[in-house]
Amino acid sequence: MAQSSDVNLLMTRSISPNDLLIRRLQSIHPVSNEEIRALRDLPLEIASLEPGHDIVRMGERPTQCCVVIEGFTCIYKLTSDGGRQIMAIHVPGDIPDIQSLHLGVMDFGLAPISSCTVGYIPHEKIQQVCDTYPRLGVALWRETLIDAAIYRDWMLNIGQREAFGRVAHLVCELMMRLKAVGLTEGSSFKFPVTQANLADAFGISSVHMSRVYGMLAKQGLLLVTRTHITVLDWDELQEAGDFDPTYLHLERNAPA
Numbered sequence: 001m002a003q004s005s006d007v008n009l010l011m012t013r014s015i016s017p018n019d020l021l022i023r024r025l026q027s028i029h030p031v032s033n034e035e036i037r038a039l040r041d042l043p044l045e046i047a048s049l050e051p052g053h054d055i056v057r058m059g060e061r062p063t064q065c066c067v068v069i070e071g072f073t074c075i076y077k078l079t080s081d082g083g084r085q086i087m088a089i090h091v092p093g094d095i096p097d098i099q100s101l102h103l104g105v106m107d108f109g110l111a112p113i114s115s116c117t118v119g120y121i122p123h124e125k126i127q128q129v130c131d132t133y134p135r136l137g138v139a140l141w142r143e144t145l146i147d148a149a150i151y152r153d154w155m156l157n158i159g160q161r162e163a164f165g166r167v168a169h170l171v172c173e174l175m176m177r178l179k180a181v182g183l184t185e186g187s188s189f190k191f192p193v194t195q196a197n198l199a200d201a202f203g204i205s206s207v208h209m210s211r212v213y214g215m216l217a218k219q220g221l222l223l224v225t226r227t228h229i230t231v232l233d234w235d236e237l238q239e240a241g242d243f244d245p246t247y248l249h250l251e252r253n254a255p256a
Helices: 005-012 017-026 033-040 123-132 134-160 163-180 195-202 206-218 234-241
Strands: 045-049 064-070 073-078 084-090 109-112 116-122 188-190 222-224 228-231
Touching: 017 033, 017 064, 017 116, 017 134, 033 123, 033 134, 064 123, 073 195, 084 134, 084 195, 116 123, 123 134, 134 163, 163 188, 163 195, 163 206, 163 228, 163 234, 195 206, 206 222
Parallel strands: none
Antiparallel strands: 045 116, 064 116, 073 084, 073 109, 188 228, 222 228
């Protein structure tokens, strides 16, 4: 499959698709030079996707995992009448469906929430690397544990914070996760995700989501455009979101 223009852009910046996965694992676990070479040798089948086309559907039995290379994906579940709750947002470098390596049937849907490029890796190739390099198996296990930690903080965020704090908290989280893989530009990061998608993550309406963005801008915390978010006051944003980065278990704990 031909590489997308997004992947070509990454290559011109000397960041290969495999390097994003390596950066993600390095941010949470030591990775040796030999292990880095093994990760670089993993075959990735590159695909470009748009919102509205699932990567994996609930009930499917996938034989491969995907690495997010460009854009953002979400894990979601549906109610019987079609209501959607976004359970997690994944950034480049993440393997959002790593659970499928050990769980035969998917109990959630995985979909793009922006224009997105992913790389598919067959389960057998991941298992071979883990068998040959057991520490990489530990790193991927640690990744799933951190996913669980993020779920717990999201539950607290939605259950106990007002919408203003929920949004501030997520922006802090995204800033740190993207910084860990080298995808921030100073105090800004690319985030072309619609307010309707974010509303499904926060359990609020699109209108309410728009108001919250406006409140954060009015208080001098954020500058939001259709494609980017700029953090104007990091310390105040953390306070507004009651944000403690411990649950991310990153080597680097604050944006520069």
